[in-house]
Amino acid sequence: MPHSSSLILYNAHIHTLDPDRPHASALVVVDGRIVAIGDHTVIHAYQDKAPNVLDAQGATVIPGFIDTHVHFTITGLGLLAVDVFGADSMAEVLERIATGAAERPVDGLVVASKFQPELLPEARFPTPLELDAAAAGRPVYVMEAGGHWSAVNQAALALLDLHDSIPGQQFDESGQFNGILSDEANTVAFTKLWQRYSDAIGVERAFDEAAAEAVRGGVTTLHALDDMQDIRALLSYGDRLPVRVVPYTQSKDVAAVKALGVGQIGGCGQVMVNGDFGPHTAALLEPYDDDPSTTGKLYYSDAELDAYVLESHLAGLQVGLHCVGSAAVEQLLNAYEAALTRHPRPDHRHRIEHFELPAPGQAERAKRLGLILAMQPSFNHFWPHHSEYPEVVGEERALRVDPVKSVLDAGLHVAYGSDSPVTPMNSLLWMHSAVNHSNPAERISAERALRLCTETGSWFSFEEQDKGTLAVGKLGDFVLLDSDPLATPSQKIKDIGVLKTVVGGLVVYGS
Ligand SMILES: [Zn+2]
Numbered sequence: 001m002p003h004s005s006s007l008i009l010y011n012a013h014i015h016t017l018d019p020d021r022p023h024a025s026a027l028v029v030v031d032g033r034i035v036a037i038g039d040h041t042v043i044h045a046y047q048d049k050a051p052n053v054l055d056a057q058g059a060t061v062i063p064g065f066i067d068t069h070v071h072f073t074i075t076g077l078g079l080l081a082v083d084v085f086g087a088d089s090m091a092e093v094l095e096r097i098a099t100g101a102a103e104r105p106v107d108g109l110v111v112a113s114k115f116q117p118e119l120l121p122e123a124r125f126p127t128p129l130e131l132d133a134a135a136a137g138r139p140v141y142v143m144e145a146g147g148h149w150s151a152v153n154q155a156a157l158a159l160l161d162l163h164d165s166i167p168g169q170q171f172d173e174s175g176q177f178n179g180i181l182s183d184e185a186n187t188v189a190f191t192k193l194w195q196r197y198s199d200a201i202g203v204e205r206a207f208d209e210a211a212a213e214a215v216r217g218g219v220t221t222l223h224a225l226d227d228m229q230d231i232r233a234l235l236s237y238g239d240r241l242p243v244r245v246v247p248y249t250q251s252k253d254v255a256a257v258k259a260l261g262v263g264q265i266g267g268c269g270q271v272m273v274n275g276d277f278g279p280h281t282a283a284l285l286e287p288y289d290d291d292p293s294t295t296g297k298l299y300y301s302d303a304e305l306d307a308y309v310l311e312s313h314l315a316g317l318q319v320g321l322h323c324v325g326s327a328a329v330e331q332l333l334n335a336y337e338a339a340l341t342r343h344p345r346p347d348h349r350h351r352i353e354h355f356e357l358p359a360p361g362q363a364e365r366a367k368r369l370g371l372i373l374a375m376q377p378s379f380n381h382f383w384p385h386h387s388e389y390p391e392v393v394g395e396e397r398a399l400r401v402d403p404v405k406s407v408l409d410a411g412l413h414v415a416y417g418s419d420s421p422v423t424p425m426n427s428l429l430w431m432h433s434a435v436n437h438s439n440p441a442e443r444i445s446a447e448r449a450l451r452l453c454t455e456t457g458s459w460f461s462f463e464e465q466d467k468g469t470l471a472v473g474k475l476g477d478f479v480l481l482d483s484d485p486l487a488t489p490s491q492k493i494k495d496i497g498v499l500k501t502v503v504g505g506l507v508v509y510g511s
Contacts, residue, residue, distance in 0.1 A: 033473060064503065066457025094130055106138075112142040159193065225267030273332050309321075320352070323354060351374050372415070378430050482499055
């Protein structure tokens with residue numbers, strides 16, 4: 001999609017986030033960029049240059065949202081899979097899988113996404129036999145909402161070719177495989193089964209679905225954290241999408257990433273530093289409270305991570321890696337410090353993704369190293385600190401999960417995102433979550449949250465000259481909202497609706 005249209009917008013309540021002109025009521029976009037912004041008189045000189053005129057009817061306008069952490073392909077594939085989100089019993093989960101299987105091609109793999117076992121009264125995964133019954137014996141893959149566990153039946157297991165030495169295959173008391181995969185076995189399932197589903201559906205269809213979902217949420221730029229094959233497809237297809245995409249390749253093959261001609265490497269998937277709390281694969285400096293025999297799991301040795309970070313750094317790439325627990329943060333800080341000490345690079349903007357449970361002092365150390373944090377405040381909305389965390393990591397550490405305000409107090413640069421499909425690409429929900437954090441000590445103001453959803457997001461990908469605020473010379477990327485998030489009671493920010501999303505002067509949603 002050529003993001004270079006022309007548009008006159010007037011009768012708007014614009015928060016520009018530009019300190020030189022914080023408020024305006026009209027702006028003009030010519031060939032994709034803002035050429036004038038101010039009150040209604042600025043539009044007069046452009047009436048023949050921008051034939052499209054949009055009366056905002058008093059709507060609030062803000063810079064387009066920037067989602068700095070999206071798994072783009074999986075988001076699209078997930079929208080095309082069986083959605084079991086919000087099911088209130090195991091029976092309903094199985095019923096949705098049965099209906100979904102019947103609607104999809106016979107014999108093919110059945111994929112169910114956004115499964116949340118902790119919210120079911122049964123609090124468990126479906127068994128292989130239950131999945132066989134629901135899908136008439138076809139292979140079934142059920143991915144947990146966070147992506148760090150999954151359930152499969154025997155037919156899906158057979159597609160994985162997992163040998164016994166791969167960790168994460170779980171067994172019941174009698175030694176029978178119980179269908180649950182975590183750790184490396186889950187990563188194998190994630191990679192192989194989504195790939196199979198993608199081949200069946202067509203990855204471009206998944207891109208279209210995910211892009212449509214993004215612009216519905218007011219997102220005008222997203223950072224796509226995807227595997228090599230998908231990034232390749234995205235690089236050739238991206239211009240046709242309504243949303244702008246910045247690729248972060250999830251690959252350990254630094255030379256191959258460099259050869260793509262992109263500037264970033266990293267993400268989650270195969271390059272994660274650790275896992276997540278539920279399966280006890282988030283790596284902590286102190287043991288888990290509900291299983292003191294473990295401190296979680298680091299996915300690299302120190303030497304492996306040091307070498308990967310150093311090679312990426314020397315290749316001139318910006319690095320960002322999934323890092324949840326304090327031991328993973330420590331390992332990544334050490335790797336960044338080693339690379340930056342030997343080969344200093346000004347303004348590297350290396351990232352840490354998530355930073356959910358750092359130990360005291362790690363935020364300050366990250367700041368000293370010039371690192372920046374891609375965080376997802378809506379984790380706290382769906383999994384507040386008082387939910388399972390006190391049981392899993394204890395009361396004291398639970399209070400420190402998703403430290404939205406502490407990291408800003410430490411002086412760190414932070415930008416927001418969804419980790420979609422883990423949480424939705426709905427920036428108003430990120431704002432809402434940061435403003436209404438379940439731990440009152442971690443709440444921030446709506447204005448500050450808005451900047452982290454827009455302005456700092458542009459800086460994260462070295463695009464602050466083009467995006468993040470509304471000013472002359474910047475791209476015409478903005479969103480019309482049905483209420484002003486800076487004047488809405490904090491409890492209602494998540495209910496604000498996106499009326500229109502505009503990218504490069506082109507209305508891509510709500511036309
Ligand atoms: Zn992620």
